[in-house]
Amino acid sequence: MTKARIEAFSDGVIAVAITLLALDLHIPDPAKPGTLTHRLGEQWPNYAAYLVSFLTIGIIWINHHAMLRRLVSVDHAILVLNLVLLLTIGVLPFSTALMAEYLKAAHGENLAAVIYGGSFLAMSLAFFAMQQHMLVAKQHLLHEHLTPDLRRVVLRRNATGLLPYAVATLAGILTPYITLAICALVAVFYALPGTTSDVPKQTGTPQEESDRA
Amino acid sequence: MTKARIEAFSDGVIAVAITLLALDLHIPDPAKPGTLTHRLGEQWPNYAAYLVSFLTIGIIWINHHAMLRRLVSVDHAILVLNLVLLLTIGVLPFSTALMAEYLKAAHGENLAAVIYGGSFLAMSLAFFAMQQHMLVAKQHLLHEHLTPDLRRVVLRRNATGLLPYAVATLAGILTPYITLAICALVAVFYALPGTTSDVPKQTGTPQEESDRA
Amino acid sequence: MTKARIEAFSDGVIAVAITLLALDLHIPDPAKPGTLTHRLGEQWPNYAAYLVSFLTIGIIWINHHAMLRRLVSVDHAILVLNLVLLLTIGVLPFSTALMAEYLKAAHGENLAAVIYGGSFLAMSLAFFAMQQHMLVAKQHLLHEHLTPDLRRVVLRRNATGLLPYAVATLAGILTPYITLAICALVAVFYALPGTTSDVPKQTGTPQEESDRA
Amino acid sequence: MTKARIEAFSDGVIAVAITLLALDLHIPDPAKPGTLTHRLGEQWPNYAAYLVSFLTIGIIWINHHAMLRRLVSVDHAILVLNLVLLLTIGVLPFSTALMAEYLKAAHGENLAAVIYGGSFLAMSLAFFAMQQHMLVAKQHLLHEHLTPDLRRVVLRRNATGLLPYAVATLAGILTPYITLAICALVAVFYALPGTTSDVPKQTGTPQEESDRA
Numbered sequence: 122m123t124k125a126r127i128e129a130f131s132d133g134v135i136a137v138a139i140t141l142l143a144l145d146l147h148i149p150d151p152a153k154p155g156t157l158t159h160r161l162g163e164q165w166p167n168y169a170a171y172l173v174s175f176l177t178i179g180i181i182w183i184n185h186h187a188m189l190r191r192l193v194s195v196d197h198a199i200l201v202l203n204l205v206l207l208l209t210i211g212v213l214p215f216s217t218a219l220m221a222e223y224l225k226a227a228h229g230e231n232l233a234a235v236i237y238g239g240s241f242l243a244m245s246l247a248f249f250a251m252q253q254h255m256l257v258a259k260q261h262l263l264h265e266h267l268t269p270d271l272r273r274v275v276l277r278r279n280a281t282g283l284l285p286y287a288v289a290t291l292a293g294i295l296t297p298y299i300t301l302a303i304c305a306l307v308a309v310f311y312a313l314p315g316t317t318s319d320v321p322k323q324t325g326t327p328q329e330e331s332d333r334a
Numbered sequence: 335m336t337k338a339r340i341e342a343f344s345d346g347v348i349a350v351a352i353t354l355l356a357l358d359l360h361i362p363d364p365a366k367p368g369t370l371t372h373r374l375g376e377q378w379p380n381y382a383a384y385l386v387s388f389l390t391i392g393i394i395w396i397n398h399h400a401m402l403r404r405l406v407s408v409d410h411a412i413l414v415l416n417l418v419l420l421l422t423i424g425v426l427p428f429s430t431a432l433m434a435e436y437l438k439a440a441h442g443e444n445l446a447a448v449i450y451g452g453s454f455l456a457m458s459l460a461f462f463a464m465q466q467h468m469l470v471a472k473q474h475l476l477h478e479h480l481t482p483d484l485r486r487v488v489l490r491r492n493a494t495g496l497l498p499y500a501v502a503t504l505a506g507i508l509t510p511y512i513t514l515a516i517c518a519l520v521a522v523f524y525a526l527p528g529t530t531s532d533v534p535k536q537t538g539t540p541q542e543e544s545d546r547a
Numbered sequence: 548m549t550k551a552r553i554e555a556f557s558d559g560v561i562a563v564a565i566t567l568l569a570l571d572l573h574i575p576d577p578a579k580p581g582t583l584t585h586r587l588g589e590q591w592p593n594y595a596a597y598l599v600s601f602l603t604i605g606i607i608w609i610n611h612h613a614m615l616r617r618l619v620s621v622d623h624a625i626l627v628l629n630l631v632l633l634l635t636i637g638v639l640p641f642s643t644a645l646m647a648e649y650l651k652a653a654h655g656e657n658l659a660a661v662i663y664g665g666s667f668l669a670m671s672l673a674f675f676a677m678q679q680h681m682l683v684a685k686q687h688l689l690h691e692h693l694t695p696d697l698r699r700v701v702l703r704r705n706a707t708g709l710l711p712y713a714v715a716t717l718a719g720i721l722t723p724y725i726t727l728a729i730c731a732l733v734a735v736f737y738a739l740p741g742t743t744s745d746v747p748k749q750t751g752t753p754q755e756e757s758d759r760a
Numbered sequence: 761m762t763k764a765r766i767e768a769f770s771d772g773v774i775a776v777a778i779t780l781l782a783l784d785l786h787i788p789d790p791a792k793p794g795t796l797t798h799r800l801g802e803q804w805p806n807y808a809a810y811l812v813s814f815l816t817i818g819i820i821w822i823n824h825h826a827m828l829r830r831l832v833s834v835d836h837a838i839l840v841l842n843l844v845l846l847l848t849i850g851v852l853p854f855s856t857a858l859m860a861e862y863l864k865a866a867h868g869e870n871l872a873a874v875i876y877g878g879s880f881l882a883m884s885l886a887f888f889a890m891q892q893h894m895l896v897a898k899q900h901l902l903h904e905h906l907t908p909d910l911r912r913v914v915l916r917r918n919a920t921g922l923l924p925y926a927v928a929t930l931a932g933i934l935t936p937y938i939t940l941a942i943c944a945l946v947a948v949f950y951a952l953p954g955t956t957s958d959v960p961k962q963t964g965t966p967q968e969e970s971d972r973a
Contacts, residue, residue: 126341126399128765133349136772137563139850140780141353146854148861149868157868161875175850179843183836186765197396201525204392211352211388215359222361229362229370312840339554339612346562350776354566410609414738417605424565424601428572435574442575442583552767552825559775567779623822627951630818637778637814641785648787655788655796 127195127203131185134207138214139178142171145218166224169301170237174217176308177241178210181248188252194262202251209244216240224297234293234300241304242286249279282307340408340416344398347420351427352391355384358431379437382514383450387430389521390454391423394461401465407475415464422457429453437510447506447513454517455499462492495520553621553629557611560633564640565604568597571644592650595727596663600643602734604636607670614678620688628677635670642666650723660719660726667730668712675705708733766834766842770824773846777853778817781810784857805863808940809876813856815947816880817849820887827891833901841890848883855879863936873932873939880943881925888918921946 146167149160185206192199216237223233255263256272289303359380362373398419405412429450436446468476469485502516572593575586611632618625642663649659681689682698715729785806788799824845831838855876862872894902895911928942 130345132769134353137350137353137776140773140776143850143854148857151865157871175847183839198527200396208388211356215356218361226364232370343558347566350563350566413609421601424569428569431574439577445583556771560779563776563779626822634814637782641782644787652790658796
């Protein structure tokens, strides 16, 4: 299996999932009562959940590429782990729509928030499992300049990234708003300059170099 | 026709089909009676069918790549056979949704299961037909290291893979649960390490080597 | 603009359009009366229209690649003509669903058939316009081995391909069944070995050769 | 991050968004009163909005490629800016459907038009921000032949392109028809030969040359 095709397929799935999110932005029925301003305003949970999920999927895409960049070749186990990761990304349009629909509902909002936070946690866990498998079990498939120290730094950063989603998931038991807020903060944090969860800044340069070939 | 573009198009169709599966995970209407826990629980056939179909499409993607990897170039017949294969993959969101909707219904569950198992069988048959056409009729388009023995092993493995889906399809006449269970087992089996339906383990190495160029 | 990216984008649009067709295969509501067998049987226009459109889009994809293969580079006019072609492909899920919904309806079936045939005609016209623009106006962007004779053969074959769709469109005024039958025959004809609408058989070899690089 | 994968992912998102637009072309219910001719005719705002959005997304895709072509490599900031641009493209199916649904409605048509024009303005602003960031802050990532003069010309053209969308957005306060007309004119203008918003004609040649490698 060439690296190129696992990238192409993953890009495809992630691109479709991120764009399908928009299907949950509903058009209010003009025949029903209420001004459009009011009715679009009521849908703010949809916009908020959309924004957070869009950014989060976008960032996982960036990290996914950084992860695959370290590989020279792929094997069956990596393909299957990647498939599990794509599965967790593929359900995000569902968990996002669930969160949007129930955030202000009279009941079910806690379960929806736990599922929403939990789906991000599942995605991060799948990412971490794939990263660890590559860096620990499949070192012969990696580019040579990845020293044990560098590998440890990458894994530690990945593991740290699991924490906020675990907290966000648990917080859903109290109130869905904290779940949404934490997930939003994580997305914004990783979008800021110099904060990829994956490539440590001090070691980014040699890898960037190897990309330009 | 270059191999690159048939791969790109197939990756696109498979990526869209696998991601569209999530459109059948419905959000319960908050205005209707019943707790969210209960109503999501009721939807377990949707989650089960989603999981099985997602994994199955993912594995057919892996096998598809292994199949195309043997080719040096493609011709019109291979393109059309590939189109038929993509057609069988493209209907999986429909047959999956049908299975999910009727698994617990008062009637129609047997037909739904036969269609569900049958759509996987059709996909496997299309895959086998394409594989056989390439390995038997179009040997001049293949990489040179594919000996007649190796070709026979690949085809026999492919043919064996048809059996469980034939059984799963027939079992739908009795009960849809056996159909779903067999399809799930097939998906898990091929996801396990060292069990691709396509590339025999003992001969994988030379092909892996040729990929790294 | 590199050729690679116009191919990638076109592949993406065509792959999404061909897969979205399945969204019009509806799941009968289990709560409503009628056996599943009967109700799926009633939907045969959906399956027929789905099959015809799937094959037709697949074949236009094959021809699209054959067309672009002749190019060395692309310019703004080719990009815009390609965009118009993708537009005509992008509406096929709509015209297919319209045909499926109205084929057996008490009224509107003729208009639906004219729109269905007309959307294939529009697609063929857009294809022909792009082909002609490339072969006549932009010869400096083509591979050198395309002699004037070969260019004329390709264009004549393309123009001939417009005829059946024109007839199918007009036939919709009489009955939608002839429209569907003609479109089906065209799709099957081009799927048969050695009948691409685009690359004349006798001249295929040198082009195939240039692909293998 | 290689340029190839940011292109592949962007192509994917843009291809899905442009094709999802067709989901808002509704099939009239045959069981409801009214001839099909009449009822399709009533939907003209959907077709108009579809056409304008399809062309606009297609043109932003052309410009996107022209923008990325100047890059040798990408960094985290460019990836995030690109993600914001894709976000503005991803919401276009929503704002297009909103415009189509409310253009002829008794109320809400002005807000819908402001959102429609505003979503194109947001897309142009995101494009401009990414362009400026690349050309001003990240000159070390660019191809060498981009002189300061050329960079200034490109940015000035980009900034000029913001004006019509700002006017279209404001015009929505008066009437949605002017908004739609301006957006249509912009799309047609950029589709005409020799009017890309991005690459000045007089300097196009050296860049075209560099593409053919």
